[in-house]
Amino acid sequence: MALEYKLDIKALKGTGNFNRVTADDVLIAAGKKVVVTPATPVAQALAPAAADAPKPASPATVPGKGKESATPPSVSDGVVVMDGMQKAVAKNMEKTLSVPVFRVSR
Numbered sequence: 614m615a616l617e618y619k620l621d622i623k624a625l626k627g628t629g630n631f632n633r634v635t636a637d638d639v640l641i642a643a644g645k646k647v648v649v650t651p652a653t654p655v656a657q658a659l660a661p662a663a664a665d666a667p668k669p670a671s672p673a674t675v676p677g678k679g680k681e682s683a684t685p686p687s688v689s690d691g692v693v694v695m696d697g698m699q700k701a702v703a704k705n706m707e708k709t710l711s712v713p714v715f716r717v718s719r
Contacts, residue, residue, distance in 0.1 A: 618643040 614636055615622040625642050627634040640646035695703065 614639040618645075 615625070615634070618639060620639060620642055622634055622639075625634045625638050626632075628638055629635040637646060641648055
């Protein structure tokens with residue numbers, strides 16, 4: 614990633630284990646990611662990320678897609694309310710975690 618953003622990896626300060634340079638360190642140095650601290654207002658931290666966000670492709674430029682998918686699916690950050698199908702799937706998955714216990718003694 615450092616080569617992709619034309620950064621000298623030796624000049625970056627590593628925040629990983631044993632001061633290793635992580636992907637986040639490279640993104641912060643390239644200006645693609647903002648470090649959010651308690652003193653940083655949330656609006657300021659989100660503004661650069663929103664400016665660098667890729668623009669959705671127009672329906673004409675989405676290859677292999679017909680009229681039924683005129684708008685590409687959006688990716689959201691944070692918590693999203695689950696719809697009915699997602700709730701049903703989650704409920705069924707939780708049921709698989711419980712294992713019945715049978716004790717037999719003679």
